[in-house]
Amino acid sequence: MSHRRIAGPLGALAVFSIAGSAKAVTITIINNDGANTGFNDPTPVTPVGDNPGTTKGEQALNVFKKAAEIWGSALSGTVEVKVLASFAPLQCSETYGTLGSAGPMSAYYNPRFPNASAWYPVALANQLANRDMNTNQPDIQAQFNSELGKPGCLSSRGGWYMGFDGNHGKRIDFLTVLLHEFGHGLGFLTFVDGTTGKEMSGRPDIYETFLHDATQDKPWTQLTDNQRKSSALNNGNVRWEGPAVTAAAKEILSSTTPTPLLYTPAKFESGSSVSHWDKSLSPNLLMEPVINGDLTHGLDLTTALMKDIGWTLPATTP
Ligand SMILES: [Zn+2]
Known part of the structure; x- marks a missing residue:
């Protein structure tokens, strides 16, 4: 199974600024799922592995919050990071599937940044600028496979595990996948087109x-x-x-x-x-x-x- 970043072009941008000293960065979700699906799925479930949620959607949101806490406490920053997140049918078969994908929604360069010529992913650029570079738009886009565990998509694995305790057994640990995808969105990726070797707009990226x-x-x-x-x-x-x-x-x-x-x-x-x-x-x-x-x-x-x-x-x- 792979979990991958979004390979497409960067879309439009931004966030809300919070004044203050450097501290744990706040990461929040912009729930992009429709009614009754994904993060809004009302299907009743039993709390699992320290996750107290009682619907599928609530449990998924709880795991998102847990991942946001882990990443947020590992990084300092004054500008909130907004993640546009949803479940979607990603590429999958019985033996191999994409679990998730994520990437920055925009990038910036600025002569005052530590590297004066490189692209920075927006979530990081905002912290370096100490302000929201582009308000009212998310910083990171993330998708997670809605088909996991269904017939034709790694069905033998039994779907997502929504607990926090790592007792996923054969299931796929959603918290691990969230942590991974947040990593891409926060800057663990290159903007170079690997099929051509070309940099984005002829400019290096910080990675x-x-x-x-x-x-x-x-x-x-x-x-x-x-x-x-x-x-x-x-x-x-x-x-x-x-x-x-x-x-x-x-x-x-x-x-x-x-x-x-x-x-x-x-x-x-x-x-x-x-x-x-x-x-x-x-x-x-x-x-x-x-x-x-x-x-x-x-x-x-x-x-x-x-x-x-x-x-x-x-x-x-x-
Ligand atoms: Zn990845």
Whole structure:
């Protein structure tokens, strides 16, 4: 199963600004589901795994709030992050399916940002600007597979698990998928078109500035479009070179190499290639392209990556 970001073009933008000092960032949902579906599904259910919800929709909203709390307390920020979220029938079969997809709805550059020339995803750009760059519009769009567990879509897995306690068994842990998709929306992705190697409007994005091709021994920002296109397929040779990740990798990964690999399989996978950690990393990480059952609702190396791209972490975060 993969859970993927939205690969399409960035849409329109923005949020509400909150004045104040740096503290845990507030992440809220804009429920984009219709009546009686998804986050509004009135089907009665029994509370499960510390989730007290008594309808399917209520339980899903509770898991969203839990994921928002976990991410919100890991990052500092003064501007609320709004996530436009819904369930939808995503690509799926009995053996493989897309669990979710997410991405920023807009991006900005500004000479006053830490990198004066790079695109920043709107949720991060808002924190750097300390104001809402574009009011009344969401920052992140996220979708989750509405068909999971139904005939034809991984039916043997039994659907979503809505508990907080990790006792998902064979089911798919919704909280883990939410944490993963929030990661993409907050900045764990490149805007480079991997099929052409072209940067968005000819400008690097902040994530891209930390990618390094070991074969060509150059950062992605110094590659031509064609070189980036081939680097996106350079399996096992594209690394993250950022100080926070390097420091954290020594603590978290079993590997002795402190510059972790990105997922760059020889055959391009839209929505997965480049914008995930490589599957080979150990222990399994939240931002690998395929969900692993042993994940435990931690943000592992992802928090450090957020620091590298410009997020401020609360002082209490190690
Ligand atoms: Zn993903």
